[in-house]
Amino acid sequence: MAHLRFSFGTMGSGKSTVALQIHHNLANRQLYGLLLTTLDREGHQVTSRLGVAAPAIEVTPDLDLFALARDNWPIHYMICDEVQFYTPAQCEELSQVVDDLEVDVYAFGLLTDFRGKLFDGTKRMLELADEHSALQVEARCWCGARATHNARVVNGAVVYEGDTVVVGDTADSAQPLFGDSVRYELLCRNHFRRGELGT
Known part of the structure; x- marks a missing residue:
């Protein structure tokens, strides 16, 4: 049974690094999947501040993610970075990918924006995801406390x-x-x- 998994954290908590690691591990097992991102600081790729990167499909607001998955069928997984910037409709399309195509979706994003409020994409992912969890790599404030x-x-x-x-x-x-x-x-x-x- 496929799942929609949403992992979140602050900047520097390793979201893109984990996304790239999952993509690497699954691809090495001869599984085929799609790597997606939006507004990555380096363009059409998922990049980690550790220096690793991989080409990715750029998610624009008008991209239908269910149609993308269906048009690339058969696929085993989708890995979606920066989902806080996805539209609520695109988050719903990811849940449709899971339910209708039985494809695992791994989504990664920030929880809140610079005002401390949920992003629209994040809010919808929290509402839809089968699993959601904070990343365990804790970034720190200048004072040493956990950065939130x-x-x-x-x-x-x-x-x-x-x-x-x-x-x-x-x-x-x-x-x-x-x-x-x-x-x-x-x-x-x-x-x-x-x-x-x-x-």
């Missing part, structure tokens, strides 16, 4: 308003010549609420 929030830092200050989707990274970068410097910082709930970035 992905804070958006604009020009050196934590912000709580703005567009939900703004792609950035966790690394500090030089101030751009034009526009804002945007990055993300992993914080515990306490320092997220206070907007404190440490020293």
Whole structure:
């Protein structure tokens, strides 16, 4: 019986690394599957900050994931990275892949956005998934506590308003010549609420 599994965590918790490992392990057993992502910092591939990557299908808002699975039939699995950015309808299509095609789906994503609120895709995955679990690789806040929030830092200050989707990274970068410097910082709930970035 196929399952829809949703694994979530903060940035730096190893979501993409685990997705790539599962894809590698299943492919090595002569199983055929699809690797999908959206808005990956490196384009049409799943990348890990550990330096591993694999080509992936880019999920755009108009891509029908059930039709994609059906058109690539027979497949044994689908691995979906960055599902927080998938539409609720696409999350439902993944559940249809499981139920109607009996294909295992492994989904990975962030739980909350920079405001500490559920992404639409995440919310729907939590509602639909047969299994959902937090990744066990715990990222840490600057204070040493478990990181629970992905804070958006604009020009050196934590912000709580703005567009939900703004792609950035966790690394500090030089101030751009034009526009804002945007990055993300992993914080515990306490320092997220206070907007404190440490020293």
